[in-house]
Amino acid sequence: MRKYDxxxxxxxxxxxxxxxxxxxxxxxKIHERGYSNVCWLGIGGTYASSMQAVVHMKEKTAIETFVxxxxxxxVTGNKxxxxxxxIIISSVTGTTQEVVAAIDKIKKEVGSTxxxxxxxxxxxxxxxxxxxxxxxxxxxxxxxxxADRLMYLAGEYPxxxxxxxxxxxxxxxNIVAVAKKADKFGQEVAEKHHNDSMHYFVGAGxxxxxxxxxxxxxxxxxxxxxxxxxxxxxxFHGTLEVIDRDTAVTVYVxxxxxxxxxxxxxxxxxxxxxxxxxxxxxxxxLPGISEKYRGHLSPFVFRAINxxxxxxxxxxxxxxxxxxxxxxxxxx
Amino acid sequence: MRKYDxxxxxxxxxxxxxxxxxxxxxxxKIHERGYSNVCWLGIGGTYASSMQAVVHMKEKTAIETFVxxxxxxxVTGNKxxxxxxxIIISSVTGTTQEVVAAIDKIKKEVGSTxxxxxxxxxxxxxxxxxxxxxxxxxxxxxxxxxADRLMYLAGEYPxxxxxxxxxxxxxxxNIVAVAKKADKFGQEVAEKHHNDSMHYFVGAGxxxxxxxxxxxxxxxxxxxxxxxxxxxxxxFHGTLEVIDRDTAVTVYVxxxxxxxxxxxxxxxxxxxxxxxxxxxxxxxxLPGISEKYRGHLSPFVFRAINxxxxxxxxxxxxxxxxxxxxxxxxxx
Numbered sequence: 001m002r003k004y005d006x007x008x009x010x011x012x013x014x015x016x017x018x019x020x021x022x023x024x025x026x027x028x029k030i031h032e033r034g035y036s037n038v039c040w041l042g043i044g045g046t047y048a049s050s051m052q053a054v055v056h057m058k059e060k061t062a063i064e065t066f067v068x069x070x071x072x073x074x075v076t077g078n079k080x081x082x083x084x085x086x087i088i089i090s091s092v093t094g095t096t097q098e099v100v101a102a103i104d105k106i107k108k109e110v111g112s113t114x115x116x117x118x119x120x121x122x123x124x125x126x127x128x129x130x131x132x133x134x135x136x137x138x139x140x141x142x143x144x145x146x147a148d149r150l151m152y153l154a155g156e157y158p159x160x161x162x163x164x165x166x167x168x169x170x171x172x173x174n175i176v177a178v179a180k181k182a183d184k185f186g187q188e189v190a191e192k193h194h195n196d197s198m199h200y201f202v203g204a205g206x207x208x209x210x211x212x213x214x215x216x217x218x219x220x221x222x223x224x225x226x227x228x229x230x231x232x233x234x235x236f237h238g239t240l241e242v243i244d245r246d247t248a249v250t251v252y253v254x255x256x257x258x259x260x261x262x263x264x265x266x267x268x269x270x271x272x273x274x275x276x277x278x279x280x281x282x283x284x285x286l287p288g289i290s291e292k293y294r295g296h297l298s299p300f301v302f303r304a305i306n307x308x309x310x311x312x313x314x315x316x317x318x319x320x321x322x323x324x325x326x327x328x329x330x331x332x
Numbered sequence: 333m334r335k336y337d338x339x340x341x342x343x344x345x346x347x348x349x350x351x352x353x354x355x356x357x358x359x360x361k362i363h364e365r366g367y368s369n370v371c372w373l374g375i376g377g378t379y380a381s382s383m384q385a386v387v388h389m390k391e392k393t394a395i396e397t398f399v400x401x402x403x404x405x406x407v408t409g410n411k412x413x414x415x416x417x418x419i420i421i422s423s424v425t426g427t428t429q430e431v432v433a434a435i436d437k438i439k440k441e442v443g444s445t446x447x448x449x450x451x452x453x454x455x456x457x458x459x460x461x462x463x464x465x466x467x468x469x470x471x472x473x474x475x476x477x478x479a480d481r482l483m484y485l486a487g488e489y490p491x492x493x494x495x496x497x498x499x500x501x502x503x504x505x506n507i508v509a510v511a512k513k514a515d516k517f518g519q520e521v522a523e524k525h526h527n528d529s530m531h532y533f534v535g536a537g538x539x540x541x542x543x544x545x546x547x548x549x550x551x552x553x554x555x556x557x558x559x560x561x562x563x564x565x566x567x568f569h570g571t572l573e574v575i576d577r578d579t580a581v582t583v584y585v586x587x588x589x590x591x592x593x594x595x596x597x598x599x600x601x602x603x604x605x606x607x608x609x610x611x612x613x614x615x616x617x618l619p620g621i622s623e624k625y626r627g628h629l630s631p632f633v634f635r636a637i638n639x640x641x642x643x644x645x646x647x648x649x650x651x652x653x654x655x656x657x658x659x660x661x662x663x664x
Contacts, residue, residue, distance in 0.1 A: 044566065062412065069566075072537075078390060079393060198530065216570030217570050220574045258407050
């Protein structure tokens with residue numbers, strides 16, 4: 001398997017799961033004290049992860065929760081963000097300029113509580129937060145653990161302990177098994193699509209943010225390949241008209257509440273397109289995870305599969321995913 | 333001017349403005365009675381208009397207000413939608429299947445108040461609503477008039493009467509003047525771009541929904557031209573990496589709070605791209621409209637300009653905008 005270190009992956013995910021007591025200690029304190037709403041503030045990839053956290057919560061919660069784009073906050077503001085708001089952020093570098101500016105403004109002018117996940121210690125964002133959890137990678141898992149604790153404390157997630165018992169025991173090795181099983185498929189997809197002039201990605205629910213991010217933060221930003229993401233529910237209201245026999249389309253069919261919306265696209269597509277890829281989480285076993293929890297894991301299954309595709313696209317195109325043509329090379 | 337009937341346009345817009353007493357009568361009653369939050373429910377084009385209504389409100393309001401995708405409501409639900417929620421919808425045909433199903437579910441299971449704008453009388457959606465305003469076209473104006481009344485009653489829009497005095501007197505003829513002034517420009521843009529293999533549209537704030545919709549509901553659905561929309565704030569977090577000398581990019585620079593975000597793209601773009609179009613509302617006079625209100629009108633200015641471009645693209649491509657390859661031709 002190209003670019004895959006099984007032990008490192010297992011350790012990374014298990015280490016993330018082990019953050020739960022630390023997350024809970026802070027979240028329990030916030031719940032005890034009370035809060036008015038929960039704001040996931042981000043930009044680019046973290047904006048996408050935030051969208052997923054909100055959809056994940058919406059399946060269960062009556063808590064007011066929303067995504068706020070960091071840059072848009074700087075110019076338009078958001079009067080729903082008050083001193084009683086819990087703001088959750090995540091950053092790899094802890095330095096993203098727009099997020100630093102937004103959190104600075106919020107801390108100075110509003111006084112909300114800020115909970116941060118940062119990949120490394122001693123960064124501007126980590127230092128500005130009321131509490132920072134320092135641990136690399138696994139952004140979606142960190143967000144879901146936080147969301148789940150909030151919902152558990154609100155009495156909306158009675159299965160919480162049962163679910164995390166299964167997660168702690170089975171999650172990491174299952175996701176590694178998915179990656180291994182998907183490796184050959186990933187290579188085939190990459191061989192077929194690494195040179196696409198355009199690629200459409202369709203997804204829904206707790207995979208929509210990752211669909212958006214896979215098109216923009218991976219294919220556009222890291223592979224310099226043109227791509228567009230569309231919500232499964234929106235596909236029929238415009239985009240379908242530009243799909244023809246040879247158009248490259250990938251549909252993510254997950255197992256959360258919005259599965260029927262992606263199934264509808266997957267079922268329709270073969271009538272008008274001969275160049276589609278359907279990725280269905282149901283094709284991957286997750287031993288030890290109860291049927292009713294599988295939907296929560298769909299984004300992680302897709303992530304493992306997408307990572308396999310990306311590893312081969314990177315090699316075939318001889319285009320290291322770390323290089324940027326313009327970002328952080330030119331001022332904006 | 334191709335496909336332009338000045339008198340019809342003037343009458344259409346003035347007729348929409350004249351709906352205000354009818355809108356206010358209902359909204360005043362809802363305000364008097366009380367409501368917990370405001371939900372804009374839509375799909376495709378109305379999902380886009382809903383996004384704009386929410387951004388428009390966010391500039392001023394502390395009212396909880398959000399967009400709900402009709403189809404996603406059917407599978408995921410939304411516990412923030414309760415019997416105390418005011419739901420606002422709009423539909424040309426009054427029959428859009430997913431919206432009918434969502435409103436049916438909400439009326440039966442939740443009992444929210446539904447306020448509908450429908451283009452013609454006696455339709456399923458019009459009949460399901462608590463109150464329906466029947467009048468064709470002008471969706472964004474209808475939404476903004478509703479949003480503005482809600483904010484006025486909440487004490488967040490003291491200028492309301494002053495603003496609508498200017499609107500009633502000057503709006504329609506100003507927008508017609510914009511269309512006339514933009515006609516030659518529209519023809520030039522169409523001649524340059526009617527055959528693009530891909531076109532990127534970048535917009536922000538109260539123009540973001542229309543940017544999304546122009547790419548999807550106009551260029552993809554009606555012209556069968558490939559296009560992608562990107563929020564100005566997100567442009568630097570992925571999409572910029574696929575832009576090169578020959579990539580076709582249009583940037584909408586409006587005058588609302590998010591103007592700086594689009595200005596930033598417009599300023600950056602010429603360094604890396606030689607095939608861009610900047611459309612700036614500041615280039616269009618709006619006599620009788622105070623400087624401080626111009627931002628509210630930006631989406632209408634852009635709409636008038638886009639309509640000119642579309643009229644010429646339609647002709648050059650000999651592709652009537654009313655035909656669909658698949659939608660309502662095939663089941664989904």
